[in-house]
Amino acid sequence: MASHSHFLDTSGENDAVWVHLEPYSKRPQYKSVTEDLTTDVCVIGSGIAGVSVAYELVMRQVNVVMLEAREILSGESGRTSGHLSSGIDSGFTELASKRGKEAAQVAVDSHTFAINRVGEISKNLGIDCEYRQLPAYEVSQYERGQDGHEEDVQEFKEEAQLMRELGMNAEYKEGFAVKGWDGKVDQRDAQVYTGQATFHPTKYILGVLKWLTEQPNFRCYTRTRVISVEEKGLLSKEVKVRTEGGQTVTCRDAVEATCIPLQKLSVVAELVYYRTYCIAIRVPKGSIEDCLIYDSMDPYHYVRFTACDDKDDYLILGGNDHKVGQEDEADERYKELESWVRARFTQAGTVDYKWSGQILEPVDYTAFIGKNQGNSHIYICTGDFGNGLTHGVLAGRLIADEITSVSNPWSKTYNPKRIPPLSKIPDTISHDIEINTQYKRLLHADVKDIEDIQPGSGGILNPTAKKPMAVYKDEGGNVHKFSALCPHMKGVVCWNADEKSWDCPVHGSRFGKDGIQIMGPATGNMPPADEASEKLLKGSAAA
Numbered sequence: 001m002a003s004h005s006h007f008l009d010t011s012g013e014n015d016a017v018w019v020h021l022e023p024y025s026k027r028p029q030y031k032s033v034t035e036d037l038t039t040d041v042c043v044i045g046s047g048i049a050g051v052s053v054a055y056e057l058v059m060r061q062v063n064v065v066m067l068e069a070r071e072i073l074s075g076e077s078g079r080t081s082g083h084l085s086s087g088i089d090s091g092f093t094e095l096a097s098k099r100g101k102e103a104a105q106v107a108v109d110s111h112t113f114a115i116n117r118v119g120e121i122s123k124n125l126g127i128d129c130e131y132r133q134l135p136a137y138e139v140s141q142y143e144r145g146q147d148g149h150e151e152d153v154q155e156f157k158e159e160a161q162l163m164r165e166l167g168m169n170a171e172y173k174e175g176f177a178v179k180g181w182d183g184k185v186d187q188r189d190a191q192v193y194t195g196q197a198t199f200h201p202t203k204y205i206l207g208v209l210k211w212l213t214e215q216p217n218f219r220c221y222t223r224t225r226v227i228s229v230e231e232k233g234l235l236s237k238e239v240k241v242r243t244e245g246g247q248t249v250t251c252r253d254a255v256e257a258t259c260i261p262l263q264k265l266s267v268v269a270e271l272v273y274y275r276t277y278c279i280a281i282r283v284p285k286g287s288i289e290d291c292l293i294y295d296s297m298d299p300y301h302y303v304r305f306t307a308c309d310d311k312d313d314y315l316i317l318g319g320n321d322h323k324v325g326q327e328d329e330a331d332e333r334y335k336e337l338e339s340w341v342r343a344r345f346t347q348a349g350t351v352d353y354k355w356s357g358q359i360l361e362p363v364d365y366t367a368f369i370g371k372n373q374g375n376s377h378i379y380i381c382t383g384d385f386g387n388g389l390t391h392g393v394l395a396g397r398l399i400a401d402e403i404t405s406v407s408n409p410w411s412k413t414y415n416p417k418r419i420p421p422l423s424k425i426p427d428t429i430s431h432d433i434e435i436n437t438q439y440k441r442l443l444h445a446d447v448k449d450i451e452d453i454q455p456g457s458g459g460i461l462n463p464t465a466k467k468p469m470a471v472y473k474d475e476g477g478n479v480h481k482f483s484a485l486c487p488h489m490k491g492v493v494c495w496n497a498d499e500k501s502w503d504c505p506v507h508g509s510r511f512g513k514d515g516i517q518i519m520g521p522a523t524g525n526m527p528p529a530d531e532a533s534e535k536l537l538k539g540s541a542a543a
Contacts, residue, residue, distance in 0.1 A: 005540060007512030008070040008223075011519055012499035014355040016079045017280035017306065017314055018202040027072050027206060028213065032223040033247045039065040039219070041403060042241045042251040044226050047077030048201065048389055049381040050257035051208050052396025054218065055121070060404055063217045065249055067241070069225040069517070073205055076259050076519075079357040080389060081278055081318045083292050083304045084118060084197040086111035087136060089386040090365035092162050093155075098364060099413075101166075106413040107366070108166045113397065114390035115197045118204060127207030130307060131199040136292035137178055138191040141300075149189070152296045156191035169194045180288030183344040187295070196292050198304045201389060226262060227523045229254050231377055239377050244524070253403050255379045256372070257395070259388075260360060260508065260520040264489065266373045267416055268521050271383055272361040273508030274299075275496075277333045278318040280306075281341055282349035285313050301340060302386070312349065317341050324358065325505025330498030356499055358508065358519060361385045368416035369395045370402060379403070380416055446495065447471075450479055458495040458502070458513060460484050468492050469529055470502050472513045480536050481529035482515050488522035502526060514540040 006013065009024045040063040043050045054064045068074070088095065088107055096104040115133070122131045140152035156172045163170035170193035177188045212218045225244040232238055241249040261267055276299070283305075293303035299321035308314045317340060320333040334354045341348050362368065362383035369391065372378045379402065381395040394410070401408040412418075446459035450471055453459050458472040468484035470493055482502075484492050491506030501518065502511040510519035515526035515537040528534035 007501075007514065007516045007518055007540065009074055010078055011075055011358075011510065012079065012355060012501060013513070014499060015353065016278070016355045016357075017316060017353040018078060018082070018200065020280075020314070020353070021307065022200065022202045022206065024071075028209065030068075030072065030220045030222040033067065033221045033243055033245065033249070036247055037065055037219075037249045039063045039249065039251050040253070041065075042067065042239070042249045042254045043257055044068075044229070044241065044255065044262070045075065045257035045259070046072045046205075046209070046220070046222075047075045047257065047259065048205055048392030049077075049259075049395045050255070051205050051212070052393045053255050053257055053381075053399050054212055054396075055208050056396040056400035057403065058212055058215050058218050060400065061217060062400075062404065064212075064219070065251070066212075066218070066220040067224045067226055067243070067249065068220070068222045071222055072209065072220075073202055074518075076357050076359075076388065077205060077392070078202055079355060080201050081302060081304060081316050081357075082198055082201050082306060082389070083302065084115045084199065084389055085136060085292060085387065086115060086168065086196065086390070087138070087193060087294070088365070089361070091155075091159055092166060093159050095365050096162065099366060103366060103413045104162070105166050106410050108163075108168055110394045110398075110410045110414075111387065111390045112168075112195065114393035115195065117393050117397070118197065118199060118389075121208060122199070122204055125207055125211050127204055129200045129203035129207060131197065131204070132290070133195060133197045134291050135192060135194045136196040136294065137176070138294045138296065139178075139187040140189065141187075141295045141297040143186045144188055153189055155296075156189070160191050160193070163193060178289055178291065178293060180347075181344050182346050183342070185343050187344075198292065198306075200306060225517070225523070229256060229262065229378055231375055237377065253377045253379065255381070255399055257381050257392075258520050259358070259384075260382050261372065261380045262520050262523045263372075264521070267368050267380065267382060268507050270363050270368075270420070271508075272363070273324040274321045274359050274361060275324055275356050275503075276318055276321045276359050277330065277337060277356045278316060278354070279334055279337045279341075279351050280314040280316050280353040281338065281351045282308060282312040283315045283345060284347055284349075285311065287347050288315065288345060301337075308352075314352070315341060315345065315348065321359070323505070324508045324510075325494040325496075325503040328497060330356065358510070359385055359388065360508070364418075364420045367391045367395075367414055369398050369414040370411060370416050373417050453479075456500070457497060458500070460492065460495070470495070470526065474513075478532070480514070480533040482511075482526040482533055482537075483529055485527075486522055487517075487524045487527065488520075493526075512540070516540055
């Protein structure tokens with residue numbers, strides 16, 4: 001049973017496989033901000049994007065202060081599947097059709113840079129993080145002979161052709177089979193592309209952070225929640241970053257490396273929010289080729305490998321995505337993932353880890369990296385969909401270039417101030433309508449009485465149809481009540497039984513069972529509805 005303070009270490013009740021060799025206890029501890037500070041750049045967030053931006057700036061002799069609301073690496077970078085790929089979720093053919101071939105070329109160049117940059121930095125800093133380059137294989141979701149297989153094959157051929165035109169080493173291989181795929185499911189034929197990579201993400205990030213901490217122009221603070229980031233005055237070159245504790249960090253530039261920007265709308269409204277599921281299952285070392293595997297399903301399955309012990313490796317499989325707060329049935333999703341592995345790799349052993357993470361899909365298939373809408377000195381990095389790690393690393397280069405006035409050929413493509421293509425306007429309108437329908441939950445209730453809630457669970461109680469209440473009953477039967485209205489835009493949160501969290505279906509904000517904010521765009525915790533819940537929240541935040 002995870003303690004309440006568990007949500008200070010990670011954004012879910014379940015632990016990701018990365019703690020197997022890099023437990024929370026090995027992570028560095030930092031002090032909280034207790035006084036006003038002044039610096040060149042304030043980076044908010046300690047995941048892959050925040051650490052990458054800080055590294056690139058510190059290397060250029062820029063003074064950096066990093067602020068983290070909870071503990072180091074407590075966000076989505078610690079819950080990733082760990083693949084480094086220049087292949088993007090939408091596919092290059094789709095991206096080129098919506099945003100042009102130039103945007104597709106930028107995607108290839110920038111993600112390839114990120115893959116290689118992780119290798120360079122880990123080598124230069126001596127970080128042992130399992131980094132290695134390897135091939136990626138995309139297979140049809142259908143078996144040979146089934147309807148749909150040949151259609152997928154044709155798409156593979158077209159995509160591989162475009163990838164080659166964009167400079168990637170890609171080809172379609174008829175009859176290709178992954179070494180070690182010994183199950184009866186016959187999904188032979190694959191799109192193959194090389195120059196991809198994988199690594200242990202938390203070992204890498206902590207290694208870079210260790211180096212940063214040793215530099216005189218870097219300071220890091222944890223347990224320091226940021227509640228606002230503002231530019232002062234029309235022509236001001238000063239940014240004020242204000243914390244929950246009342247302190248202010250004054251800086252020339254600020255970077256919101258918080259997965260989702262801490263703001264009301266703007267870019268926030270141009271993203272679709274998903275939960276994605278992962279398992280780590282033991283396989284004998286060397287029994288399966290070390291590679292990345294994807295299939296054509298929507299949402300797709302994705303596979304990679306990481307070290308377990310002297311005997312086994314872990315096969316990590318992810319997929320079965322759904323929109324935040326709109327579905328549940330996590331047990332069935334984990335079971336499907338396990339069945340998928342066992343049907344294809346008969347030597348698979350026990351499932352040791354099951355967890356979920358959050359991904360944000362931009363409506364035009366391209367991340368938002370650069371100056372925030374309406375700002376000149378506030379930068380964001382968001383909209384990563386399935387490429388959060390490479391986006392975070394390339395954001396380090398792109399944002400550092402912009403802050404230090406270095407021209408970067410990727411800036412235009414990733415510019416958060418860009419106008420979505422006309423072809424995506426219907427999708428944007430449809431998304432907005434769906435988001436607005438979530439406000440019907442103001443009249444919703446999961447349970448009629450607190451007695452209906454089982455220990456270790458939660459639900460929405462709404463006796464007056466006016467003030468819905470989020471009620472959590474701990475394992476001891478103690479009841480904790482919070483306002484069910486998300487502090488961001490007053491959507492009604494949903495109980496996530498798998499991760500024991502409160503998730504907002506409107507813009508994806510998430511909170512621990514104890515009310516601690518674990519995912520923006522909300523900047524604060526859930527408002528407690530009684531004294532006992534207020535004590536729980538304060539105790540969890542101080543644990």
